[in-house]
Amino acid sequence: MDTRLLRSFVAVADTGSLTRAAERLFLSQPALTKQIKQLETRLGVRLFTRSRAGMTLTEPGRTLAARAPALLADWDRLLRETKGAADRAARVLRVGFMASAANEATQHIVAEFARRRPGWRADMRQAVWSDPTAGLADGDTDVALVRLPFPGQDALRVAVLFSEPRWIALPAGHPLGARDLIPFRDLWDEPFVAAPPESGAWRDHWLAAGEREGHPVRIGAVTDRPDDWLSAIANGYGIALAPESAARYYARPGVVYRPVSGVSPSRVGVAWAPADDTDPVVQDFVRACLVSRPPQDGTGP
Amino acid sequence: MDTRLLRSFVAVADTGSLTRAAERLFLSQPALTKQIKQLETRLGVRLFTRSRAGMTLTEPGRTLAARAPALLADWDRLLRETKGAADRAARVLRVGFMASAANEATQHIVAEFARRRPGWRADMRQAVWSDPTAGLADGDTDVALVRLPFPGQDALRVAVLFSEPRWIALPAGHPLGARDLIPFRDLWDEPFVAAPPESGAWRDHWLAAGEREGHPVRIGAVTDRPDDWLSAIANGYGIALAPESAARYYARPGVVYRPVSGVSPSRVGVAWAPADDTDPVVQDFVRACLVSRPPQDGTGP
DNA sequence: TGCATCTATAACCTGAAAGGATGGATGTGG
DNA sequence: CCACATCCATCCTTTCAGGTTATAGATGCA
The missing domain is CATH 3.40.190.10 (Periplasmic binding protein-like II)
Incomplete structure (x- = not known):
């Protein structure tokens, strides 16, 4: 049996809703419906009572929900230790x-x-x-x-x-590059080079999504590594916030770094x-x- | 991840051989090769060192083998308790x-x-x-x-x-039905109605495979339930050993029960x-x- | 009554996994 | 010294599980 079934079960038990659990798990609601149904079929037991209001645990469901998280944690821990065993021994x-x-x-x-x-x-x-x-x-x-x-x-x-303070990385020749300190508000409408969406809050932090007073973000490019990131900026796909030290560690022709006011430090x-x-x-x-x-x-x- | 991968790993670790583990798991050897390979890929770690002599655990393999059985036992226990929770509550x-x-x-x-x-x-x-x-x-x-x-x-x-003693169930009109006590040896060449192969030692016990002195068993039919079993015997597909009490609990026209000598009791x-x-x-x-x-x-x- | 919110079902598509046949490497016995 | 037995790895084909989109059915709310 796949541990994913148990993880899905825990998500549904937590949220009390297939719809919400599905988006937490990054899959469609019908797929999750089938997973839960499959789990119930395999166990031969009904785990939830369905209603328009959502999914409520039954008695067997409560039994499972009480101990599944610990079991999954044990599982993850064992895999973690196995992965590290060789390096640890060396x-x-x-x-x-x-x-x-x-x-x-x-x-x-x-x-x-x-x-x-x-x-x-x-x-x-x-x-x-x-x-x-x-x-x-x-x-x-x-x-x-x-x-x-x-x-x-x-x-x-x-x-x-x-x-350390967050600065802004700009393509050389960008008009704002002429200034010594740039208010973040002046960057709201610029396209940004962002991290992949699965990085969630981390991506938002480097877009300063919480410091735009609701102003929407423009995404000019998505990159996964510093090299791609620098290239994207140098090629003019967008600009990006970066720690001050990036100005030393990721200096490159075609990219300039400037201090920014109005964003919290990193x-x-x-x-x-x-x-x-x-x-x-x-x-x-x-x-x-x-x-x-x-x-x-x-x-x- | 599927728990089957871990169970397969345990089987290979126990037997030290893909070939033998595969037959224990009722799988083909290539399928098991792929499972182990998949497990190693997912963990990013080599679990066995291969040689013609078989499969030997590596350091990470030993780590995993030491604790996987307990983890799988926990898993099974949780599922067991979940299945029983509703009935237990009632x-x-x-x-x-x-x-x-x-x-x-x-x-x-x-x-x-x-x-x-x-x-x-x-x-x-x-x-x-x-x-x-x-x-x-x-x-x-x-x-x-x-x-x-x-x-x-x-x-x-x-x-x-x-x-209790094991008797023999015969179709009515079978020549041996005329006798009051039948030596098991006289039944060696008769076709038998057997249980499905997955019942293993249990099936063998009711074929008295160990009391034939190497003489091969003839299978006349395979059945899963008493009704089918009685029908198969009555229809002449074969005969079968049965506990003495079956003569009372599974009496049916067309089937007669006789004592047998030379087989151990059940x-x-x-x-x-x-x-x-x-x-x-x-x-x-x-x-x-x-x-x-x-x-x-x-x-x- | 129309809308919003859930879950269930249908149809379709992709990819994973199993089996059989086969190949390669390596001890073993005649 | 060679044929054989024993293992594990690879190739190919088929089947089935699992995912997505679209849609239906049920039910509280404005």
Whole structure:
């Protein structure tokens, strides 16, 4: 039996509605109807009572709903540990990082981790923007350097390391490039280069969707990696917010960076799975991050 | 992800061979090859090292193999409890029984259970011969009256209730029907009416495959239920071993029963899932079975 | 009464998974 | 030394499960 059936069941039980659960699961309502029906058929038990008002759990449904989430969590944890077993045995810590979280501190963090864990190696893996958890959600990494906020954040532990202003990346020759400080309001009508839609709140954050006072966003291009992102900007498909440090790390002919007023700063954090709260290696890496914070800023959560 | 992938993995890990695991799982070897490959791809990890000698676990493979069985057991238990939740809430104990296990004691057992558990009702469900666990293996019943031995017996608790001689059922007019006691050896070349192949050891027991000194079995028909079984015998498709009590419970014109010498007796038992070792209702039913044993025989396991 | 909101059903399409046949590698026994 | 047995991998074909869109049916609300 597919675990997806159980996950779908949990979603329907949570929302009390096929329609709402379907959109949470990114599938159509008829597909979900069939999944639930299939689950009921396989178990030979009716799990919900249907009504126009939605789906209500039956007695067997309550039994299942009470323990399915824990079972699925066990399942995910086992797969996570299996994925990491080989690297763990070879004393390799898998560290995911968002390209935008790369900065001057990274090398200090790695050096500090090496000092605390002789014999261990940090395997740094750059993540694409469609996965703002940098592999942590799928168990592909043990710990991750991320930009906040990101979807799925509540299911993970996060320690904030520092924050930095958001600037704007413009194609060379763009009229606004002549100014030294650009009010964000002046950018509302510009097309933006955005992250893929599945990155959700993370994408919205870099579009500053919450700081437009309801003004709609124009999307000029969608990219998944820094290279594509830089190309899209240089080619004039759009502009994009970026951390100040991008001006140093992602400098490229054809792209200029300018300070922006009217947008909140961006925060960088280190994240790990709750299951690793007591893992000494992961915690050593987290501590290495904390002591390597740039001195100019020590923002808390 | 499908739990079948994990079950297949466990089978390969246990047997150390795709070929042997495939036959245990009733699959072709190429299908299993693809399943294991798919599991490895999904996890992004190599679980086995292949060689002509078979499949050996890697480090991640050992991690997974160590905990997958428990996880699958949890999964099965949850589904089992979900299936039973409605009946349990309505104070109904689901009792499966093999038709061949029906006998004079059954009504005493039900009465004794009702005495011990006022307000509870035993829902008696007759099982087909393709499922010799009478629904217990799938969680469709809480407790079962069965004929021993049956496949999957090791994963369940069984208390033996009594044993009785095996007789032979013949079509009326069969030459051997004229005799009062038939040596089993004289039946070796007769076609037999058998249970479906998936019942494994149970089928073999009723063909007395182990008491033929290597002599092959002739199958005249395959049936799943007593009605079909009686018809097949009456129509002359074959003969069949049956418990002595079948002569009373499954008497029908066109079918005669005769004692046989040279075959071991058959045993009836009550079975339940290990998870219900401490379930008071299930244990009351088991005790009801034990005190209702026919006085003539008290055979232990 | 018309609309909005749910779930159920129908028709269609794509892709995954199974089976059979076959190939390649590698010990084993005559 | 060669033929054979034993395993796992690959190719090809067919079947079926699962998804989507469109639509129907039921029911509260303005």
